[in-house]
Amino acid sequence: MEKIRLNMTVNGKDVEVLTEPRQLLAHVLREELNLTGTHIGCETSHCGACTVDMNDMSVKSCSVFAAQAQGANITTIEGLGTPDGLHLLQEMFKEHHGLQCGYCTPGMITRAYRFLQENGSPTEEDVRFGMSGNLCRCTGYQNIVKAILATAEKMNEMKESA
Amino acid sequence: MNETIPPKEERMTALNGLGTSRKRVEDARFTQGKGNYVDDIKLQGMLFGDFVRSPYAHARVKSIKTEAALAIPGVHAVITAADLEPLKLHWMPTLAGDVQMVLADGKVLFQGQEVAFVVADNRYAADDGIKAVEVEYEELPVIVDPFKAELDGAPILREDIADKKEGAHGPRRHPNHIFTWESGDRQATEAVISEADVVAEEMVYYHRTHPCPLETCGSVASMDKVNGKLTVWGTFQAPHAVRTVASLISGIAEHNIRIVSPDIGGGFGNKVGVYPGYICSIVASIVTGAPVKWIEDKMDNLMATAFARDYWMQGKISATKEGKITGLWCHTTADHGAFDACADPTKFPAGFMNICTGSYDIPTAFLSVDGIYTNKAPGGVAYRCSFRVTEAAYFIERMIEVLAIKLGMDSAELREKNFIRKDQFPYQSALGWEYDSGDYHTAWDKALKAVNYKELRKEQAERLEAFHKGETRKLIGIGLSHFTEIVGAGPVKNCDILGLGMFDSCEIRIHPTGSAIARLGTISQGQGHATTFAQILASEIGIPAEDITLEEGDTDTAPYGLGTYGSRSTPVAGAATAMAGRKIRAKAQMIAAYLLEVHDNDLEWDVDRFVVKGNPERFKTMKEIAFASYNQAIPNVEPGLEAVSYYDPPNMTYPFGAYICVMEIDVDTGTTEIRQVFALDDCGTRINPMIIEGQVHGGLTEALAIAMGQEIAYDEMGNVTTGTLMDFFVPTAWETPNYQTDYTETPSPHHPIGAKGVGESPNVGGVPAFSNAVHDAFKSFGLTQSHMPHDHWRIWTIANKLGLHEM
Numbered sequence: 001m002e003k004i005r006l007n008m009t010v011n012g013k014d015v016e017v018l019t020e021p022r023q024l025l026a027h028v029l030r031e032e033l034n035l036t037g038t039h040i041g042c043e044t045s046h047c048g049a050c051t052v053d054m055n056d057m058s059v060k061s062c063s064v065f066a067a068q069a070q071g072a073n074i075t076t077i078e079g080l081g082t083p084d085g086l087h088l089l090q091e092m093f094k095e096h097h098g099l100q101c102g103y104c105t106p107g108m109i110t111r112a113y114r115f116l117q118e119n120g121s122p123t124e125e126d127v128r129f130g131m132s133g134n135l136c137r138c139t140g141y142q143n144i145v146k147a148i149l150a151t152a153e154k155m156n157e158m159k160e161s162a
Numbered sequence: 163m164n165e166t167i168p169p170k171e172e173r174m175t176a177l178n179g180l181g182t183s184r185k186r187v188e189d190a191r192f193t194q195g196k197g198n199y200v201d202d203i204k205l206q207g208m209l210f211g212d213f214v215r216s217p218y219a220h221a222r223v224k225s226i227k228t229e230a231a232l233a234i235p236g237v238h239a240v241i242t243a244a245d246l247e248p249l250k251l252h253w254m255p256t257l258a259g260d261v262q263m264v265l266a267d268g269k270v271l272f273q274g275q276e277v278a279f280v281v282a283d284n285r286y287a288a289d290d291g292i293k294a295v296e297v298e299y300e301e302l303p304v305i306v307d308p309f310k311a312e313l314d315g316a317p318i319l320r321e322d323i324a325d326k327k328e329g330a331h332g333p334r335r336h337p338n339h340i341f342t343w344e345s346g347d348r349q350a351t352e353a354v355i356s357e358a359d360v361v362a363e364e365m366v367y368y369h370r371t372h373p374c375p376l377e378t379c380g381s382v383a384s385m386d387k388v389n390g391k392l393t394v395w396g397t398f399q400a401p402h403a404v405r406t407v408a409s410l411i412s413g414i415a416e417h418n419i420r421i422v423s424p425d426i427g428g429g430f431g432n433k434v435g436v437y438p439g440y441i442c443s444i445v446a447s448i449v450t451g452a453p454v455k456w457i458e459d460k461m462d463n464l465m466a467t468a469f470a471r472d473y474w475m476q477g478k479i480s481a482t483k484e485g486k487i488t489g490l491w492c493h494t495t496a497d498h499g500a501f502d503a504c505a506d507p508t509k510f511p512a513g514f515m516n517i518c519t520g521s522y523d524i525p526t527a528f529l530s531v532d533g534i535y536t537n538k539a540p541g542g543v544a545y546r547c548s549f550r551v552t553e554a555a556y557f558i559e560r561m562i563e564v565l566a567i568k569l570g571m572d573s574a575e576l577r578e579k580n581f582i583r584k585d586q587f588p589y590q591s592a593l594g595w596e597y598d599s600g601d602y603h604t605a606w607d608k609a610l611k612a613v614n615y616k617e618l619r620k621e622q623a624e625r626l627e628a629f630h631k632g633e634t635r636k637l638i639g640i641g642l643s644h645f646t647e648i649v650g651a652g653p654v655k656n657c658d659i660l661g662l663g664m665f666d667s668c669e670i671r672i673h674p675t676g677s678a679i680a681r682l683g684t685i686s687q688g689q690g691h692a693t694t695f696a697q698i699l700a701s702e703i704g705i706p707a708e709d710i711t712l713e714e715g716d717t718d719t720a721p722y723g724l725g726t727y728g729s730r731s732t733p734v735a736g737a738a739t740a741m742a743g744r745k746i747r748a749k750a751q752m753i754a755a756y757l758l759e760v761h762d763n764d765l766e767w768d769v770d771r772f773v774v775k776g777n778p779e780r781f782k783t784m785k786e787i788a789f790a791s792y793n794q795a796i797p798n799v800e801p802g803l804e805a806v807s808y809y810d811p812p813n814m815t816y817p818f819g820a821y822i823c824v825m826e827i828d829v830d831t832g833t834t835e836i837r838q839v840f841a842l843d844d845c846g847t848r849i850n851p852m853i854i855e856g857q858v859h860g861g862l863t864e865a866l867a868i869a870m871g872q873e874i875a876y877d878e879m880g881n882v883t884t885g886t887l888m889d890f891f892v893p894t895a896w897e898t899p900n901y902q903t904d905y906t907e908t909p910s911p912h913h914p915i916g917a918k919g920v921g922e923s924p925n926v927g928g929v930p931a932f933s934n935a936v937h938d939a940f941k942s943f944g945l946t947q948s949h950m951p952h953d954h955w956r957i958w959t960i961a962n963k964l965g966l967h968e969m
Binding site: 037081089095103105 | 185186188189190191192193194195196197198199201202204284285286374375376377378425426427428430459460461687688689690852853855856857859860861862863864886887888892894895896898900901
């Protein structure tokens with residue numbers, strides 16, 4: 001199959017990839033760009049493990065063709081926080097035991113990152129609804145919800161003190 | 163001679179040992195997307211393999227044409243059974259003593275069965291190749307109902323063993339019959355039941371479902387022809403067992419095989435089995451000379467890669483008028499699918515189903531299980547379960563409910579009346595198990611008080627009255643469950659898988675500066691072993707958990723063990739860890755005695771050091787001892803500080819718990835709202851309460867899924883009708899309630915630290931709690947039994963059949 005030249009901004013860096021247009025964005029990120037933090041659970045857009053941030057929206061990267069990502073600005077889990085400075089969500093997931101096997105975690109955190117920009121002061125119900133595109137088989141969600149609510153609270157505290 | 167010694171409490175806190183909610187060391191890499199799962203592995207020149215799968219549940223394979231596929235750019239090879247036959251790899255042994263086709267050998271026996279393996283440059287080219295393979299099938303009649311498998315004229319499914327009268331587990335009475343397994347005293351039980359005051363009888367069905375971990379199964383095989391070494395990375399819950407089995411069936415010497423389980427994205431029993439994909443990736447690597455990756459997709463996984471449950475349990479339970487249970491009888495028809503690939507210890511073809519007397523002192527019992535072949539996927543794996551204990555617990559907890567109805571007695575009271583008393587432990591059950599410890603009455607009492615049980619029943623009665631008056635269309639169901647688990651398989655004398663004894667192991671190496679590495683025969687799939695096993699060690703050897711690295715899953719470095727499933731890691735490998743720690747401490751004591759110039763017996767252990775008895779100023783810390791062990795010449799003591807323990811448990815452990823669910827049910831829509839879930843667990847000594855609570859939340863959610871909607875369903879032609887996450891219910895955050903957890907702590911008397919295991923308890927106890935709540939809501943209208951899963955349509959149907967829509 002003929003390849004296309006795909007230009008994107010991924011985690012703040014401009015990248016160019018030669019890829020078949022039928023390639024899914026999830027595969028391009030994982031296999032061409034070695035960003036394996038984006039996981040694939042179902043390839044049918046149900047589980048949300050492959051959630052990334054694309055042009056300020058949460059998308060399931062298994063349901064986006066590479067060709068559709070032309071010119072897009074993408075943030076993956078690798079773009080949130082650094083080993084020396086974790087993103088607050090990463091800290092809170094750890095603090096509240098919001099993960100077990102870790103497979104859903106990058107998608108969860110990436111979705112929560114966008115969700116908290118959509119709704120900065122969510123209720124528990126808001127979080128549960130806002131996160132309902134992401135499946136987790138280990139935690140029963142209770143501690144994920146707790147971690148996201150704790151993040152929102154801390155972010156608001158920081159805003160107030162600033 | 164030493165500076166001030168910090169107080170004992172301060173030193174214990176610094177260890178972060180047993181009983182602390184230590185934060186997980188795994189989380190730093192997982193939260194940053196730096197886990198290393200099998201699909202993340204990328205080797206130079208690696209190819210990708212995937213399957214042509216059968217669209218039919220039962221068909222003869224007339225021909226397979228591969229030419230067109232091979233002509234597609236990027237396709238390297240198409241492997242069929244004919245290619246595997248010369249290697250004797252077209253069939254493989256199953257964990258249950260049966261054999262299973264690796265690739266379709268003349269016929270297919272279930273939808274989704276592996277027919278051919280296409281190896282290509284990448285997954286897209288493999289997919290192109292799959293579409294181009296031409297397979298000619300001739301459809302055959304299908305068996306999806308196990309009760310029809312032995313009728314006259316039923317098609318013979320397994321032609322390979324059609325004439326075999328003796329199977330791995332005794333005589334076979336029909337070509338579609340696998341085994342009959344019996345436990346207990348049939349005659350005595352039937353006599354007790356026939357003479358009893360009260361007998362309740364019911365067919366309890368625990369439907370077919372699937373563990374469905376978020377990460378599917380997969381492997382990367384790399385045959386290094388220069389060195390003759392085969393390395394396989396894969397989703398293996400039991401890497402050492404895979405190595406031995408791979409060696410036995412391939413003929414490659416075991417020292418030339420290295421099996422690595424990297425990070426695993428959830429297992430829940432799905433990754434215990436050996437699947438055709440693993441074998442095909444290995445063969446393909448040998449054939450092509452390149453590393454080959456196989457990663458199945460979710461549909462493949464749900465349709466073909468194992469299943470769980472599918473037990474039809476016909477039960478009879480008898481009691482005196484006063485409600486003292488006298489006998490329990492059960493006959494189970496077990497639908498095993500096309501090959502018997504159940505993951506059970508060899509001597510237990512129906513797993514630990516004979517724990518079905520549950521938490522109750524039942525003097526006489528009998529169980530028989532018939533294993534049956536049907537045109538469904540093979541598997542029978544223990545989905546967050548210790549070998550069929552989930553089925554057993556569901557059975558007894560339903561039978562208790564139907565008996566209570568028959569007796570006209572509150573089922574909480576019936577349970578209380580029949581619990582094994584604390585003073586009866588160790589308790590010998592009628593079906594042959596020795597329960598190690600328990601205090602059921604205390605746990606039960608605590609649970610009933612926590613939910614204010616009496617008030618709940620009052621509210622339920624008032625609601626019922628309001629319903630009859632036409633004031634509401636919602637009923638309340640109160641689901642009770644008291645389960646007893648049997649985990650930690652197990653004693654080698656009666657527990658093996660394919661002849662491999664089910665001990666486990668731990669090897670510890672203390673470094674000169676007083677930190678350590680420990681390696682185990684188990685493999686975490688989210689349980690947090692790197693966190694909790696370091697805690698066990700910290701308390702045993704006085705080195706902070708932070709200073710102990712944990713490694714698992716690489717057979718070249720880890721000591722031999724049987725892996726992680728059946729809640730066995732803590733009971734078996736956890737015990738090995740404590741025992742290895744004690745060996746370290748014993749040697750450390752000799753070294754300390756030499757350094758302090760006293761006799762060994764003059765020393766006592768004090769959190770992180772040996773202290774001269776009666777002279778607390780004189781001591782050697784573990785850190786000091788570690789350095790001395792390597793760098794000081796000590797007469798008659800070898801240098802170094804290492805230990806290994808292979809632990810063969812003397813008995814299983816028996817965690818238990820009391821769960822209560824309160825549910826609101828709308829009779830007109832069949833929708834449910836879970837108002838409260840209270841879960842009290844007793845898993846013996848608690849290593850990390852945070853992780854225990856997390857396990858309980860997760861297990862309860864899987865139980866909720868199973869009870870309320872999740873199933874692997876087939877139509878009459880053997881088509882899987884729930885093969886995607888659109889149809890196969892996995893609850894989201896929106897459907898999942900908050901859980902209230904609590905605990906009691908009854909240590910196991912035979913485990914070195916008293917721990918029992920907890921991972922599966924919430925699934926074992928949760929399913930009956932949710933299902934009993936549904937049944938309870940309709941009890942007063944005459945419902946005794948209705949099969950799971952209780953999705954909205956099925957609940958609506960219950961209400962409809964009971965005439966509630968005319969009320």
